[in-house]
Structures are given as structure tokens and as C-alpha cells.
Amino acid sequence: MxxxxxxxxxxxxxxxxxxxxxxxxxxxxxxxxxxxxxxxKPTGETDQPQQVQLDANAQGESSPKDAQVVTLPTFLVNLADPLGRRYIKLTLDVEVVNPEIAKELEAAQAKVRDAVILLLSSKSYADLAPLENKILLKNELVTRLNQILGGSKVVRVYFTELVIQ
Structure with missing residues (x-):
């Protein structure tokens, strides 16, 4: 046992x-x-950052000869962060194809400000922090402004002041 x-x-x-x-x-x-x-990392992938097209000039396109730059008033918008304590302060210069479009843009200031404020307020700090995302924001702004003005009238958008806090 x-x-x-x-x-x-x-x-x-x-x-x-x-x-x-x-x-x-x-x-x-x-x-x-x-x-x-x-x-x-998959084979062939390196630590080098991806190249992002900065604007139309990087793609070989040139500005129209009649192009004009319009400065928009400064935007101060709360970001879509959970605590609601972050904001963005942004001043834009908008390049349009000719002076007539510049007048159209100034006439549509209310629509433009509304579209930009709605776009910015939908973004969070994480959405805007990397450089690539700022470039994407510029492209989104060009798209929104072209929707307002109808057609491809806005060539590019320049950030002249950008503070995210």
C-alpha cells in the first residue's frame, strides 16, 4: 500500500x-x-519616414499667373478632445486662381468660416499633432473651400499662424 x-x-x-x-x-x-x-517590421521596411506631398508645387504643378492670395481672419476653435481643454488658433492664406475668385471668397466669408470651424472642431489633438496630418488638413481645407466656391478655384492653403494647445 x-x-x-x-x-x-x-x-x-x-x-x-x-x-x-x-x-x-x-x-x-x-x-x-x-x-x-x-x-x-516586414522585410524591406525601414525607419525612414514616408514622403508626403507637401503641396501642388511638389507634384510639378505651378501656380496660375493670375493667382491671388486672400488672408482669412484668425480662427480660434476648441478641439474635439475628451476633456475639452485643447484648442487651435489658425490663420490662413488662401491662394485662388484669379482676382474675381478672391472677391467671391470674400463675399462668402460666412460660409467659409462656418466650414473651417466645423472641420477644425471635429479634429482632436492627436489628429493634428503629426506633420503629415497637418498637410492632410491643408488638403481638406482646399476641398471644403472648393465645394463652397464651386469648382477648382482654390489652388492651395497656407498656414500663416498655427497654435495647438
């Missing part, structure tokens, strides 16, 4: 050892898979 108890105890220890080894193998395999999918 004493021999049977010793064999049961040995079997119990053996089960625990196998269970611990199996657990370590599973954790090690899971850790490797997590590292492979989330932390390692």
Missing part, C-alpha cells in the same frame, strides 16, 4: 511538471507570435 501511494505521488509530480513545461511552451510561442505580428 505504501508503494501505491508513492507511485500516485510520483504521477502527481509528473503531471505538474508536464503542465508547467506545456504552459511555458505556450507562453513562449504566444510571445513569439505577438512579437512577429506587432513589433517586427
Amino acid at each position: 505504501a508503494e501505491e501511494e508513492k507511485e500516485k505521488k510520483k504521477g502527481g509530480k509528473l503531471k505538474w511538471i508536464i503542465l508547467i513545461v506545456l504552459l511555458l511552451v505556450l507562453l513562449g510561442g504566444g510571445g513569439f507570435v505577438a512579437w512577429k505580428f506587432f513589433f517586427s
Whole structure:
């Protein structure tokens, strides 16, 4: 009877050892898979930042000869952050294709301010912090202004003052 108890105890220890080894193998395999999918870079990828087209000049386009720049009043807008404590202060210069469009832009000041304020207030600090996202914001502003004016009348937007706090 004493021999049977010793064999049961040995079997119990053996089960625990196998269970611990199996657990370590599973954790090690899971850790490797997590590292492979989330932390390692695919082959050919480098640490170099991606090139972003800054504006139409970078794409080889030139400004129209009649182009005119219109300065919009400063925008001070609360950002869409959870605590509501962040804001953006932004002054824009808008390049339009000709002086007639500049007059149209000035006549549509209320629509322009509304569109810009709605766009800015929908952004959070995280949306605007990286340089690439600021460039995307410029493109979004050009799109919104062209929607208001109808057609491709706005060539580009320049940030003359940008504070995010």
C-alpha cells in the first residue's frame, strides 16, 4: 500500500511538471507570435519616414499667373478632445486662381468660416499633432473651400499662424 501511494505521488509530480513545461511552451510561442505580428517590421521596411506631398508645387504643378492670395481672419476653435481643454488658433492664406475668385471668397466669408470651424472642431489633438496630418488638413481645407466656391478655384492653403494647445 505504501508503494501505491508513492507511485500516485510520483504521477502527481509528473503531471505538474508536464503542465508547467506545456504552459511555458505556450507562453513562449504566444510571445513569439505577438512579437512577429506587432513589433517586427516586414522585410524591406525601414525607419525612414514616408514622403508626403507637401503641396501642388511638389507634384510639378505651378501656380496660375493670375493667382491671388486672400488672408482669412484668425480662427480660434476648441478641439474635439475628451476633456475639452485643447484648442487651435489658425490663420490662413488662401491662394485662388484669379482676382474675381478672391472677391467671391470674400463675399462668402460666412460660409467659409462656418466650414473651417466645423472641420477644425471635429479634429482632436492627436489628429493634428503629426506633420503629415497637418498637410492632410491643408488638403481638406482646399476641398471644403472648393465645394463652397464651386469648382477648382482654390489652388492651395497656407498656414500663416498655427497654435495647438
